[in-house]
Amino acid sequence: MDREIAASLALAYARSAQPLDPEMGWRREDVQIAFLAGMEALTVPRLLSLPEVARTLNVSASTIHDLVRHGELAFVHAGRGTVRKHLTFSADEIASFIRRNTQRTYYDPGPKTARYGTRKRAHELAVERATESGGGFMAHYEARLAAAKAKKK
Structure with a gap:
């Protein structure tokens, strides 16, 4: 039975395709190549399980x-x-x-965390405020x- 199916598939493919050398027509090797190409084109892809x-x-x-x-x-829902x-x-x-989910990240030479960023820390701001007017605490x-x-008044 499998040979019959294979033969009918090869014949169907041979009818829809051209021989390798049109002047010589279909030869045995052409039919075999056509059959293999047709079988590859007709194969159902294997489904992968969840694991x-x-x-x-x-x-x-x-x-x-x-x-x-x-x-x-x-x-693909494969069960009942x-x-x-x-x-x-x-x-x-x-x-x-x-x-779709492949991402490329580029190196950013900026600060790695906010602590080493350009923002001033609270004590640096306090020191700056205290010294900018010229007076001390x-x-x-x-x-x-x-x-x-x-x-109050």
Whole structure:
């Protein structure tokens, strides 16, 4: 039976394709090559199971479930269940997911954290305020006392 199917597939492919050398027509080698090419074109891609996809993406199965739930990964429902679906995935879909989520980060020579950034720390601001008017702490303290007394009056 398999030979009959293979022969009919080769014949169908030979009818739709051209021989390698049109002047010589179809030869045995041409039919064999056509059959192999036709079989490769007609093969159904193997679906990957959830654990295989998790291993491929190097994440847990629950992460794969989350990706499916949020619509980031398309799946093929391979079982009969409706509550606990048997998820299988196409290799093309996994490759597409990887392409969509591939990111390239560039080196930024700026500060790594806010602590080493250009913002001044609280004590640096306090020292700057105290020294910018030329007076020390006591001068600022007396100025604040005078402002508070003026408000009371």
